[in-house]
Amino acid sequence: MRFWLFKSEPSTWSFEQQVAEGAKGTEWTGVRNYGARNFMREMRVGDRGFFYHSNEGKAVVGIVAVSAPAHPDSTAPGTAWECVDIAAVCAVPKPVTLEAIKAEPALGEMVLVNNSRLSVQPVTEAEFTRICEMGGLDPETARTAPVPA
DNA sequence: GCCAACGTTGGC
């Protein structure tokens, strides 16, 4: 299992909206960056990720799971762009802010810190674990809890 | 609202 980070402006698509969509999940459409697309191609069903609110909140607010592998993005012309489907697993009890992430030495190598504009990013297992801890969420639960219906 | 960083586009 690998770990990822999905970034969204809450005014466009929030974690609360993601939760409301349930286990089937939703297409993570709109990514128009080749690096981000390539990461989505590497994703497998069951991989876990963080849901990050950019601009407003600027914090990791939830855990998601990949519910469908990469497929053409129906909102893009042609088939050059792809997306995966993701489903909400659970909220992070204490959202982990960008400020807190930057202040944590163990997270200094995160893509979020070093390339803040990439909207889909890989996260290492160590980073995943540390952020769960900071957010008051048992990392084992974050990795293994089933997606609620 | 500003601006820096970055990715993409398009002219050469």
Place this chain on the structure above:
DNA sequence: GCCAACGTTGGC
């Protein structure tokens, strides 16, 4: 294939 111009993102 290079690079300047431009648009967008996202933190501040």
